[in-house]
Amino acid sequence: MVSIHSFAVACGALLLSVVSGQDTPVRIMALGDSITGSPGCWRALLWRNLQTAGITNTKFVGSLPGQGCGFEYDGANEGHGGILATGIVExxxxxxxxxxxxxDVVMMHLGTNDVWSNESPTELLDAFGTMVDWMRESNDGMKILVAQIIPMNPPNCVECGDRVVAFNEAIPAWAASKNSTGSPITVVDCWTGFDTATDTGDGVHPNNAGNEKLANCWYEPLRSAIQG
Structure with a gap:
């Protein structure tokens, strides 16, 4: 027989769970290219930061598994090496x-390969717009986080740095034009403070220091999306 005290404790725990939203995981898709997925250890650091802060009602989702980042983490993702946003749409x-x-939430760091291929900001953001439409068809309450991508300075693309700047500068106006109350778009600044000389190993992909910066740039916007 269950005692009145035990029953009360169990009911209290259930009520707390419901009120805090911890009973239903928020499903999060990290969408991008090799910066996101190969191995994309900023995602592991981001997950650990959320866990440390007590934000445990999360489930990262995607067709690709997490890769080795030195500790166990929830690593499913859609970070496809070499992929272009325009290619995803095509x-x-x-x-x-x-x-x-x-x-429930999509976080996009996407466009590096498009920039490298000299796709214009207009072409790239047209592709983003199509993807946002698909997201909302999937879930009309989708929360969409879109990165102003990290800088790039590969030795065989001297113009890539300026192309990233032009693309990032166009994102806020595009986001405002596509924003909706039911499915908000949040622009996430992952560019500011990121240095290709110290935060990448090849001018493009983040090293350990860069992974820390990427995890930090995503933390507050993602926390707000989870808890909002």
């Missing part, structure tokens, strides 16, 4: 990923 890949993973 091949209509995102609807299938969304249907399989059913995210």
């Amino acid at each position: 091949r209509e890949e995102l609807p299938g990923w969304l249907a399989s993973s059913t995210p």
